Amino acid sequence: MFDTDPAALAEQLTAIARSLSLEQQVRLLTGADMWSTHPEPAAGLRAMVLSDGPSGVRGQIWDERDPSLNLPSATALSASWDPELAYRYGQIAAAEAIRKGVDVVLGPTINLHRSPLGGRHFEAYSEDPLLTAEIGAAFVRGVQSAGIAACPKHYIANDFETERFTASVEVSDQALREVYLAPFERTVRDGAWTVMSSYNAVRGVTMSENDLLRSPLCEEWGFDGVVISDWTAVRSLAAAKARQDLAMPGPNGPWGDALVAAVRAGEVPVEAIEEKVRRLLLLAVRVGALGAEPDHRPRPIIDAGFAREAEARGIVLVRNVDGLLPLRAPASVAVSGQNAELPRTQGGGSATVVPSEVVSPLTGLRQALPASIVSYRLGAVVQEGLAELPLDCLTDPETGSAGLRVRFTNLAGEVALDEVRFSSALVWLGNAPTGDLDTCEIITDYRPSATGPVELGFAAVGPTVLSIDGAVVLSAESDVTGHDPATAVLSPPVSTTEVDLEAGRSYRLRLEHSLAGSARLPGTLGITLGSRPAVASADALIAEAAQAAREAEVAVVVVGTNSQVESEGFDRTSLALPGRQDDLVRAVAQANPRTVVVVNSGSPVTMPWRSEVQAVLLTWFGGQEYGRALADVLSGAVEPGGRLPTTWPAEEADVPVLDVTPVDGVLRYDEGIHIGYRAWLRAGAEPAYPFGFGLGYTTFEYESVSVAASPDAAEVSVRLRNTGTRAGREVAQVYLSRPESAHDRPVRWLAGFAGVEVAAGQTATVTIALPRRAFEHWQQDGWALEPGSFTVEAGPNVAELPLRAELPADWQG
Ligand code: BGC
Numbered sequence: 001m002f003d004t005d006p007a008a009l010a011e012q013l014t015a016i017a018r019s020l021s022l023e024q025q026v027r028l029l030t031g032a033d034m035w036s037t038h039p040e041p042a043a044g045l046r047a048m049v050l051s052d053g054p055s056g057v058r059g060q061i062w063d064e065r066d067p068s069l070n071l072p073s074a075t076a077l078s079a080s081w082d083p084e085l086a087y088r089y090g091q092i093a094a095a096e097a098i099r100k101g102v103d104v105v106l107g108p109t110i111n112l113h114r115s116p117l118g119g120r121h122f123e124a125y126s127e128d129p130l131l132t133a134e135i136g137a138a139f140v141r142g143v144q145s146a147g148i149a150a151c152p153k154h155y156i157a158n159d160f161e162t163e164r165f166t167a168s169v170e171v172s173d174q175a176l177r178e179v180y181l182a183p184f185e186r187t188v189r190d191g192a193w194t195v196m197s198s199y200n201a202v203r204g205v206t207m208s209e210n211d212l213l214r215s216p217l218c219e220e221w222g223f224d225g226v227v228i229s230d231w232t233a234v235r236s237l238a239a240a241k242a243r244q245d246l247a248m249p250g251p252n253g254p255w256g257d258a259l260v261a262a263v264r265a266g267e268v269p270v271e272a273i274e275e276k277v278r279r280l281l282l283l284a285v286r287v288g289a290l291g292a293e294p295d296h297r298p299r300p301i302i303d304a305g306f307a308r309e310a311e312a313r314g315i316v317l318v319r320n321v322d323g324l325l326p327l328r329a330p331a332s333v334a335v336s337g338q339n340a341e342l343p344r345t346q347g348g349g350s351a352t353v354v355p356s357e358v359v360s361p362l363t364g365l366r367q368a369l370p371a372s373i374v375s376y377r378l379g380a381v382v383q384e385g386l387a388e389l390p391l392d393c394l395t396d397p398e399t400g401s402a403g404l405r406v407r408f409t410n411l412a413g414e415v416a417l418d419e420v421r422f423s424s425a426l427v428w429l430g431n432a433p434t435g436d437l438d439t440c441e442i443i444t445d446y447r448p449s450a451t452g453p454v455e456l457g458f459a460a461v462g463p464t465v466l467s468i469d470g471a472v473v474l475s476a477e478s479d480v481t482g483h484d485p486a487t488a489v490l491s492p493p494v495s496t497t498e499v500d501l502e503a504g505r506s507y508r509l510r511l512e513h514s515l516a517g518s519a520r521l522p523g524t525l526g527i528t529l530g531s532r533p534a535v536a537s538a539d540a541l542i543a544e545a546a547q548a549a550r551e552a553e554v555a556v557v558v559v560g561t562n563s564q565v566e567s568e569g570f571d572r573t574s575l576a577l578p579g580r581q582d583d584l585v586r587a588v589a590q591a592n593p594r595t596v597v598v599v600n601s602g603s604p605v606t607m608p609w610r611s612e613v614q615a616v617l618l619t620w621f622g623g624q625e626y627g628r629a630l631a632d633v634l635s636g637a638v639e640p641g642g643r644l645p646t647t648w649p650a651e652e653a654d655v656p657v658l659d660v661t662p663v664d665g666v667l668r669y670d671e672g673i674h675i676g677y678r679a680w681l682r683a684g685a686e687p688a689y690p691f692g693f694g695l696g697y698t699t700f701e702y703e704s705v706s707v708a709a710s711p712d713a714a715e716v717s718v719r720l721r722n723t724g725t726r727a728g729r730e731v732a733q734v735y736l737s738r739p740e741s742a743h744d745r746p747v748r749w750l751a752g753f754a755g756v757e758v759a760a761g762q763t764a765t766v767t768i769a770l771p772r773r774a775f776e777h778w779q780q781d782g783w784a785l786e787p788g789s790f791t792v793e794a795g796p797n798v799a800e801l802p803l804r805a806e807l808p809a810d811w812q813g
Contacts, residue, residue: 002285006224009285010278016043017277022270025277026259029240031250034430034523035060037280038250044291045284050151050228050248051100054107054123054139055346055623056353057093059100061431063354064423069096069302070345070355072623073602074109076314078125079620079642079694081731082755083138085313090142090150092306097148099302103287104149104194104228109351110136110183111198113603113646114159114675117660119571122347122602122621124159126645127676128691129179130750130774133186140187149287152187154198154230156180156212160660160667161571165233167662168201171669174744176202177216177778178673185221193225193286197244199233208234213243226283231350231486240268245276249430304625311622311629316642316694319616324594326636326697327554330372334552335362336379336545336588337581338533339560339600342387345626347602349490349568354423355624361558361598364627368635375552378533379545380584382577384564386459386494386530388424395445396420397508404444404529411436411516424530427489430523437515442529444509451503453534457496460527461488463514464495468507473497487569489526498534538580542587550591556634557588557613560600566621571660575606575652585609598630604648610688618648636697643694643731643797647677650688656680673746677798681747692733692750692797698724698760702732705794705803709811714770718794718803722758731755732766735801736774737791743777748793748801751775787812 003009017025024040032038032047039047051057055071069092071077077089097105109120113127125132136152143150157169157180171180188195195217197207205211208229217223226245234247240259247253262268284290317325327333340361346352366374396403404424408416416433424442448454457474458464466474476495501507511529535541549555559581565572576582589595589612596615599605600622610616617640622629632638649655656679657671674682677691703719718732732755737748752768775790776783789809795801 001291009282013278013281013285014274016281017274019043020277022260022263022273025273026255026263028280029246029259029273029276030253030255031246031248033251034249037246043281045281046289048103048284048287048289049101050104050106051097051102052106052350053093053353054105054109055351057096057100057102057105058353059102062352062427062429064421066100067356068100068353069304069307070353070358070624071307072311072314072626073122073347073621074125075122075602075645076311076620076622078131078135078645079314079316080310081131081643081645081753082313083134085310086135086138087142088306089310090139091146092302094143094146094148095302098146102148103289104151105143106151106153106196108136108139108150108152109154110152110187111154111159112180112675114669115658115660116575116604116646116649116655117572117658118159118603119161119566120347120349120568121646122566123351127647128645128750129182131645133183136183137186137190140192141190144191144193147286147288149193149283151194151196151228152184152192153196155184155195155207155217156198157202157669158198158200161569162660163662163665164569165199166201166665168204168666169669170203170666172672174778175669175672179675181216185216188217188221188223193283194228195223195225196228196230197233199230206233206235208239208244209236209242211242218243224279224282226279237262237268241272245279307623308625308629308632311626312632312638313641314620315629315633315640316618316644317615317640318618318648318689318693318695319610319613320695321614324614325596325634327634329369330553332373332375332552333365333369334375334377334545334548334555334592335365335558336377336548336555336584337558338378338380338382340376340556340558342383343558343600343626344560344562344621345623346621347566348563349486351568352490358624359627361627361630364629364631365556365634367628368631368637375548377545377548378541379557379588380538380541380580381533381535382560382562382579382581383532384494384562384578385491386457386496386528386532388528388530389446390449391422393447393449394424395447395506397443397445404442407441408433409438409441411438425528427526428524429489432523432525434522440513440515440525440527442511442527445506446509447506448501448503451501453498453500453536455496455532455534456499457494457531458511458527458529459492459494460513461492461520462518465512467510468499470508473499485521488520489524491563491567491569492526496532542580542584545584546587546591549588549595552592553594555588555592555595556598557585557595558598558600559585561602561605566602575604575649577605582608586612589613596634604646606649606651607688618642618644639697639728640694641729643692644689647680647687647691648689650686654685654687656683656685672744678746678749690797690799692731693799696728696730698722698726698728700728700730700758700796702795702802703763705792705805707792707805707807709807711812712772714792714807714811716752716768716770716792716794717765718768719763719765720758721763722760725760727757727759729755729757730796732768732794733797734768734770735793735798736770737793738786739791740788741786743779743786745777748798750798785812
């Protein structure tokens with residue numbers, strides 16, 4: 001029905017766009033609701049559904065009754081340095097999208113790790129533009145191979161969260177081109193069907209109105225798809241004149257009638273509207289939403305095996321003294337750390353999906369080591385938010401079945417919603433009742449599994465009261481005025497009170513949350529009823545864990561960040577592990593030298609104890625199969641496959657580019673092209689672990705390198721030998737440098753890489769193509785190739801490059 005020739009198709013779609021009235025056209029350019037576009041029956045167009053991700057696909061509702069596969073975080077994926085894995089990750093995301101009726105997956109996030117304080121780095125891939133581009137583009141191709149659109153985001157310079165709606169970034173053209181735009185260029189050239197414009201401004205112009213949407217995105221790179229705004233990022237009619245196509249969410253927004261009037265008044269050209277509609281129709285053709293039969297594709301249920309495989313592939317072993325790992329069937333293992341029992345499998349904010357099950361490290365280890373005695377001590381409290389109350393301790397008083405009763409009442413006293421839920425952490429993103437609401441009530445009979453004191457409470461914005469068996473125990477009215485509205489829903493403030501509970505006894509918990517006069521976006525609400533451990537003595541917790549470690553053959557401490565450290569809407573204030581975790585590690589390591597530390601964070605943390613322990617694994621936010629993947633690596637069933645996608649500093653004070661706080665609304669990227677390892681190299685500073693670093697359970701020797709140059713590119717062949725006793729995977733990395741240059745260049749920069757599996761004792765040769773762009777630099781009028789020689793270095797990470805070759809000065813012929 002549609003022409004396959006792009007020009008002919010464009011004509012067809014323009015004709016359809018023109019057949020619609022101006023009102024019909026403009027209506028299509030703002031969302032119909034939080035997650036979907038308007039249908040237009042006159043054009044044969046159905047609504048299209050957009051959903052976060054990107055580490056899984058949430059669908060239109062945030063609801064435990066419609067769970068999603070929770071894949072490992074972006075940093076785990078990029079740590080695989082494996083575009084093929086990223087492609088499969090994209091395919092799995094697409095399969096989840098199909099199962100959930102989603103047409104557009106809002107990812108990948110391809111902003112860069114400019115400063116490790118960036119709150120959302122777990123969701124982005126790397127500090128390096130090439131690694132980000134390779135992984136991001138493979139994800140996009142994987143998603144789109146199934147007829148689902150991907151949406152690289154957030155265009156552009158959205159590499160921090162502080163004042164994210166309004167901050168303006170001052171950045172040079174060279175840094176934009178060589179660093180920040182590079183992953184977008186790559187994903188667009190690889191065919192991304194949509195791109196998301198970011199909240200922030202660049203050089204004073206907010207991105208939904210910024211000329212960077214026109215050029216380079218469209219005019220240079222040939223982007224023919226839809227620019228979707230970040231949620232509420234379209235603020236004016238000026239965005240309609242820019243290359244901004246779709247304003248999300250809807251149905252209200254700054255366009256609508258005002259845009260119709262502006263077109264009629266000649267302020268916005270009618271052609272601009274037609275083109276936006278044509279591009280929306282093209283997206284609809286691509287995802288099968290235009291003139292297509294209703295979608296009867298089978299809805300595959302995804303198994304979690306891929307989540308387990310992908311996580312193991314991303315785990316980075318950075319220390320392994322005397323080959324402590326893999327563990328060799330130890331008689332006893334003393335596990336400690338709160339994240340061992342309550343891990344973070346994903347970052348917070350819009351990227352969150354609701355998994356049906358999460359495998360903790362403790363469970364994973366117990367399953368993998370059935371013959372070992374695996375003990376557990378809390379050791380230190382990490383959690384700052386609330387953990388949901390476990391479903392198997394909750395009963396809906398009305399039906400007597402598992403769960404909680406949730407009831408919305410309006411000002412007229414009528415019940416607007418009354419249902420049983422199976423999670424005590426509840427989020428509505430557009431699908432909560434609207435109108436004149438009075439209260440949201442949550443009622444459940446709670447039968448705790450342990451006796452003793454616990455911090456019980458809620459996370460909510462606005463007046464909220466918690467009662468137990470009819471007696472009020474806590475009342476609070478938290479306010480987030482002046483803060484990011486997303487955090488009000490996704491990360492509301494927590495209030496708790498200490499109560500003494502008895503195991504097995506039933507307590508009637510009732511939460512009454514007032515909605516009258518609330519200023520939140522219609523249909524949105526986030527409220528959690530939950531708990532956190534009450535700690536009488538942090539020292540005692542550490543001592544108990546150390547004692548258990550002393551009595552065991554091996555100790556495993558799982559440390560990590562919490563939802564107040566890494567999430568959307570705010571940046572980090574410190575790279576230190578929260579709470580007393582550093583003390584915990586030190587005490588356990590002193591009690592048992594055979595200590596393994598597992599770090600469960602989405603981005604770098606400082607590890608001042610790292611030389612005091614025998615092994616360290618960096619495991620990111622591991623997805624729902626985290627515990628099993630970790631156990632696979634600890635037991636040696638799988639080797640830790642990851643290499644660092646970002647530099648891990650020893651101390652926060654050493655980090656060359658750290659600042660994420662705008663001054664007078666402006667954040668200056670004054671370091672230019674020198675971020676990540678480029679900045680470390682320039683500063684001559686040494687991190688704890690360099691970019692690209694990671695050990696395996698075998699060892700490799702880099703034997704030789706050769707370079708074949710053609711006028712436009714080069715091909716580097718690297719021979720390496722597996723010198724250990726088991727098969728393993730190595731990621732050979734190739735860096736370029738240009739000792740004598742007339743231009744500002746990184747000391748060296750990643751130009752290509754390739755992973756290879758090699759059997760014990762065998763050699764392998766990998767060939768890595770370096771396109772012309774790898775050598776080019778940006779100058780005023782475009783990309784340029786500086787004549788003369790380049791140095792090619794190859795090795796296992798940016799700081800260890802045993803092989804070197806020179807491209808002769810006349811390599812361009
Ligand atoms: C985030 C986007 C996300 C959107 C929709 C925004 O707050 O920045 O990444 O896709 O919300 O949830």
